[in-house]
Amino acid sequence: MARVVVDVMLKPEILDPQGQAVANALPRLGVSDVSSVRIGRRIEIEFTGEADLDRVREIADKLLANPVIEDFTIHEVADEPVPAGDPS
């Protein structure tokens, strides 16, 4: 089994209103040194066998991201996801 992560982000020149809303909320937490927040989407795909990264790229380009407004990156990760909050 292979696990591939596709990260999709709005292109830098596209306004990210969600990111801006979060950035505008940070001063309420006392955070005043953040100049920008951008919000993207992480998609994990598990293959039954080996992962063909060229095919993943095609899936990302055609469906997972809209290349008009979004960029994406792809990387293969270890089978077992690291639990959230694991200090190691």
Next chain:
Amino acid sequence: MSARVGVVTFPGSLDDGDAARAVRVAGGEAVRLWHGDSDLHGVDAVVLPGGFSYGDYLRTGAIARFAPVMESIIDGARGGLPVLGICNGFQILCEAHLLPGALTRNSHLHFRNRDQWLRVGTSGTAWTNSFEADQEILVPLKSGEGRYVADQATLDELTANGRIVATYVRGNPNGSERDIAGITNEAGNVVGLMPHPEHAIEALTGPSLDGLGFFTSILKHLAGATA
């Protein structure tokens, strides 16, 4: 024989009934099409109505674009079949690359639901020939992801070639680039529109009858095509 205008229903479509009614009020025959059926049943034109399609889980219109009916519509549109996409239909047309650009979250993050003034940019499409250029019309708008974006070259091309079908006037409701509310493809047979003309066809339920012009336009266009 009256022109047959197909109206597609996707899971989550909610304006398909209104769009079909608008076709009938304009004098056409509305043919209901199902998203899972690739057969267009011999229709002369297609309306992709508004709603919240299942593709919205990923991006508005992204999964709907791969519905079996869309493969036939994409082929047809490239061959000249008139297609009007309203709201979610506009988003699907952009995802299908039948229209350039994309529709993103409203710049203020709020869903907007109001009667909206538009200026018709061109009467030179299959869907706008009943209007005069620069005519102002009032139709309902209801969308959360209605902000039209495209790169500068595309925006310049749309402007220069008269492909902006409608612009927002008296206030831009979502931050759309160049106040764009609707655009057409190069051939003028595919039109995408964010506001909802199908909700402005009868005095009882709409703010005006201005929306009917889109549906009389297509019937006029089809009558001319067969004459």
